[in-house]
Amino acid sequence: MFDFDEIVERYNKKEITLNEMIDIVCSHLSDSYIPKVYKNTSKMTTEEWENARRDSIGGSDQATIFGIETYGRTQRGLFFDKKGIMPVNPKAKNIAVLDSGHLLEQTVADIFYTKTALIPYEIKAMFEHPLFPHIRCNIDRFLRYSGHKEPMGILECKTTHEFNTSWEEEGVPFHYYLQVQTYLSTLNMDTGYIACLFVPVQARYMAASLYQLSKAFEKMPVKVANDICDSMLAVAKTDSEIEPYIKVFLHLMLGEFYIPRNMLKPFADEMSKKFVYKKIERDKEIEKEILSKDISFWYEYIEKNHMPPLIESGDACAELLNSYLPPKTGEIRIKATPAMEDKLNELATLEKQKKMFKDKLDEIEKAQKELYTDFIEALDGHSKGVLILSDGKEHTLSNASRNSRSTNYKLLEEGYPEAFEAAVKESTSSPSFKISRI
Structure with missing residues (x-):
């Protein structure tokens, strides 16, 4: 008779390793x-x-445990959720x-x-x-x-x-x-x-x-x-x-x-x-992998109260950190680790590449605008036109203005202060990370 508690007890007594515990559980998948x-x-x-959901792993948690990023979810975020740690x-x-x-x-x-x-x-x-x-x-x-x-x-x-x-x-x-x-x-x-x-x-x-x-x-x-x-x-x-x-x-x-x-x-x-x-x-193969990863996640992170590493995309990880780290006033001085210095050098290289591409893009856009001149002149003030090529093909030309409306908030505040106060809502955006001089 399969007894999971007995296996856990053997694992806690260090009679078996985590991998051995996983093998024992998976070996019973063929049981009825x-x-x-x-x-x-x-x-x-x-x-x-x-509470029942928090004390367990559900089907919708599997992608996160497999390291597949869906809807911006991260393994560390799942860890916080299972531990009942609420975002700030x-x-x-x-x-x-x-x-x-x-x-x-x-x-x-x-x-x-x-x-x-x-x-x-x-x-x-x-x-x-x-x-x-x-x-x-x-x-x-x-x-x-x-x-x-x-x-x-x-x-x-x-x-x-x-x-x-x-x-x-x-x-x-x-x-x-x-x-x-x-x-x-x-x-x-x-x-x-x-x-x-x-x-x-x-x-x-x-x-x-x-x-x-x-x-x-x-x-x-x-x-x-x-x-x-x-x-x-x-x-x-x-x-x-x-x-x-x-x-x-x-x-x-x-x-x-x-x-x-x-x-x-x-x-x-x-x-x-x-x-x-x-x-x-x-x-059965993917089933064994699911059980293996779930047992590993639960006993390596949840039971040991050990946070998983941040392995997902930069956007997802930044959103997680900004959600859970309470904002603090003042300035902090941080001693750079060797890993940080390596990443800083990599960032500097990427920044140079980015500038090179931007400069090249600016050149291309400038050349395009110079080539547009003859076509704008041919439109002769019309907002739209059809360009007919020698082979009969046609291209639509457009040089239309767009109307837009904007609100004079100063005038509104002065003329209708109560309405202005009632309508205005303040909001704080997510932090935008920057590093100077790279």
Whole structure:
């Protein structure tokens, strides 16, 4: 019988190394282990859910642990999160994206059902990996065949604002692939699907608003529903791209936030070009790598309270440091380490290269402007023209002015001081790092 606590005890007593512990855990992946329910989530409070998530590694954490930068996340940021260390200057979350995803999760599952005849259903529980209890998962939907009670696989539901090449042919964005493989390992299942609905930005904001309304009202007041319908229909008339989304939003709203069954197939057919789903089979090799990296991350960093190195892009690392380091007044004197001096020399070299490219770019732009002269003269004051070449090809010329408006803040402040004070909001930008004399 597999006993993880016994393995950890042997590791803590230094009877086995971390690599040996990883090998022992991974050797049991071929066992017919039974999925373990950590907690029922139907009545779980937000605080309870956050604590359960913080004391574990989830599917969406895998890319970060693998060193793949997604959404600016870093391993050190994940370490801070698991340790409950809050940023001093937190980055604002895109709540609209999160809320629209929550609202449209069932819609994605419904469209998937019409495309495959596999029946998605929800189990309100957080699952824990039987071989490594620090991996916990919330599954969007389980899947079963019609007439069957037992699940045959799982479905991960996604929404995004535009189609990208990582979904083409057999492709799945790798961070999502890792997420589904983690779930399959936790549940000891062989088949998963991931489905994604591509939703324009404006439609996502509408979906987010509806999600907030669904939380605010048990049953939406008639006047509120009518007002929303009127405004959405007005938008639908002017924007053909989001018209089909508005149709489903109206049904979501009036049908107590689900799509009536008789509307599913027509909507799914209409959204065929905006919807994609992929089958993901369990991969034992990537599964071993997931378990290996998760165990290593947990015991090398979380258990030892040791911060991971900063290995991600400069932008992501700078954003992390600026978020967690409290601002201080005054000036600090820093004794340069040999590594700092090497990096300073490298920065100086890069700065010279940058200046050389800038000087070259300035020369090119100057030469371009000199060549423009004949064409501007030929336009004879017109803002647009068509240049016809000897072979019949045409090029459009443009020399148009642009109107712009600016606000005279001094005049506004003097004439309407109270309105000016009420309208002006101060904000502090993120620090901008510079080094002098390089």
